[in-house]
Amino acid sequence: MESDVILVIVVATALAFDFTNGFHDTANAVATSISTRAMPPRVAVGLAAVLNFVGAFISLEVAATVASGIVEAELVTTTIVFAGLVGAIAWNLATWYFGLPSSSSHALIGGVVGAAFAAQGAEAVKGDGLMENVFVPALIAPFLAFVVAAVAIVVSYRIVGRLRPGPVSRGYRLGQVVSASLFSLSHGTNDAQKTMGIIALALVAHGDLSASNPDPPTWVVVSAATAIALGTYVGGWRIIRTMGTRIIKMDPAQGFVAQGAGASVILAASHFGYPLSTTHVASGGVMGAGAGKRLSAVRWGVAGNIVAAWLLTVPGAAAVGACTYGVTRIFGEGALGPLVVSLSLLALLSAAFGRRLAQGRTLTAEA
Amino acid sequence: MAAIADVEVLAELVLGAFAAGLGVTAVFGVAIYGGTRFADLRREGNAVGAAFFAGVTVVALLAFAASVAFGLTIVTHK
Numbered sequence: 001m002e003s004d005v006i007l008v009i010v011v012a013t014a015l016a017f018d019f020t021n022g023f024h025d026t027a028n029a030v031a032t033s034i035s036t037r038a039m040p041p042r043v044a045v046g047l048a049a050v051l052n053f054v055g056a057f058i059s060l061e062v063a064a065t066v067a068s069g070i071v072e073a074e075l076v077t078t079t080i081v082f083a084g085l086v087g088a089i090a091w092n093l094a095t096w097y098f099g100l101p102s103s104s105s106h107a108l109i110g111g112v113v114g115a116a117f118a119a120q121g122a123e124a125v126k127g128d129g130l131m132e133n134v135f136v137p138a139l140i141a142p143f144l145a146f147v148v149a150a151v152a153i154v155v156s157y158r159i160v161g162r163l164r165p166g167p168v169s170r171g172y173r174l175g176q177v178v179s180a181s182l183f184s185l186s187h188g189t190n191d192a193q194k195t196m197g198i199i200a201l202a203l204v205a206h207g208d209l210s211a212s213n214p215d216p217p218t219w220v221v222v223s224a225a226t227a228i229a230l231g232t233y234v235g236g237w238r239i240i241r242t243m244g245t246r247i248i249k250m251d252p253a254q255g256f257v258a259q260g261a262g263a264s265v266i267l268a269a270s271h272f273g274y275p276l277s278t279t280h281v282a283s284g285g286v287m288g289a290g291a292g293k294r295l296s297a298v299r300w301g302v303a304g305n306i307v308a309a310w311l312l313t314v315p316g317a318a319a320v321g322a323c324t325y326g327v328t329r330i331f332g333e334g335a336l337g338p339l340v341v342s343l344s345l346l347a348l349l350s351a352a353f354g355r356r357l358a359q360g361r362t363l364t365a366e367a
Numbered sequence: 368m369a370a371i372a373d374v375e376v377l378a379e380l381v382l383g384a385f386a387a388g389l390g391v392t393a394v395f396g397v398a399i400y401g402g403t404r405f406a407d408l409r410r411e412g413n414a415v416g417a418a419f420f421a422g423v424t425v426v427a428l429l430a431f432a433a434s435v436a437f438g439l440t441i442v443t444h445k
Contacts, residue, residue, distance in 0.1 A: 144381060148388035151388075152389050153392075155396070156392055159399075163403045167402065168399055171398070185439070185442055189442050260388070260391050261391070262388075264388040265388055267442070268383035269384065270441050272380050274376055274377075
């Protein structure tokens with residue numbers, strides 16, 4: 001009975017993380033399209049939501065996706081996963097509140113690392129894995145996307161610079177629909193798998209799935225796809241505003257280049273087996289498309305805040321994950337700790353968002 | 368550095384990202400250039416020039432479609 005309760009809590013928390021992952025990362029796919037009026041906002045997030053949903057069904061490579069290679073897998077318990085998820089959700093909500101695009105995957109890794117560290121000590125964390133899978137890609141992704149987008153916008157202006165602006169803008173807006181779709185599909189394929197992996201891990205620990213063949217049941221796939229699509233549709237408008245208008249004021253050519261170069265960098269990296277953070281690439285692409293036109297076109301203060309959020313993602317989520325694990329242990333090793341933490345968080349979020357709705361504001365829209 | 372990041376993979380990644388990013392955006396820019404020049408020349412009654420740029424547009428759009436299709440295969444096969 002107690003393990004059933006823990007399973008239900010972990011599944012619900014994983015789906016909640018999936019939802020925040022969707023609305024936090026909507027901006028990667030749609031911010032530039034909305035900013036350049038390639039698509040109306042609701043159409044853009046609707047398209048992104050549908051393609052995230054579809055993307056979740058494309059690939060089911062779920063095995064050991066939770067911080068694989070970063071923490072000792074055999075030391076991870078469902079309570080550690082729960083605490084890690086809480087750390088990731090808290091970081092996603094905090095960065096959304098401040099309108100800062102940060103990596104949901106790094107937040108999840110940070111949360112699990114912090115919880116595992118609190119539970120098992122330093123031997124549970126693989127420092128090399130953390131360096132190779134998190135810190136080195138985090139350095140490469142934005143820098144590479146920045147340089148590629150900066151060169152690409154110079155080349156694009158050389159090609160179309162002398163033409164009438166009307167047809168050029170219309171053409172680039174059409175191109176943005178394609179690049180936004182690719183971004184969304186890729187995001188659904190990548191990120192919904194993480195939630196499926198977490199739920200599969202919990203089902204294995206509960207004895208409902210075989211450890212040697214942890215293929216997720218259909219209900220897991222459908223619920224993870226639905227959660228990320230709903231989150232995407234709700235839309236993290238604060239981050240969309242930052243990515244779309246606060247870093248640079250972009251024209252349709254810059255919007256297409258930021259997104260097209262970004263999508264190309266992500267897919268090239270996937271092709272060579274070197275997955276990069278979609279958020280880091282998308283943000284680097286936007287900054288590069290601005291800097292390629294004119295260095296002063298980029299609001300470097302906003303860019304600096306975003307980079308600071310990236311640097312703090314793993315330690316911040318890890319701290320919350322570790323604290324959450326500590327709090328759950330106050331109530332013993334059973335289901336009571338996760339139950340108390342989940343109910344407290346639910347009450348906190350209901351109070352915050354309830355007040356917002358009572359004031360007549362939409363759930364995630366900018367004030 | 369070599370211990371924490373395979374330099375060969377990184378070099379491939381950088382070259383691949385540059386080729387893909389610049390290739391896709393340049394090809395799409397050429398499609399827009401061709402399409403706009405086609406419309407202008409057709410309006411001016413220059414059928415030969417219009418036909419040339421129509422061809423350029425079609426080739427560039429085909430190359431763009433091929434790169435999108437390649438991207439989709441990466442998404443579906445990873």
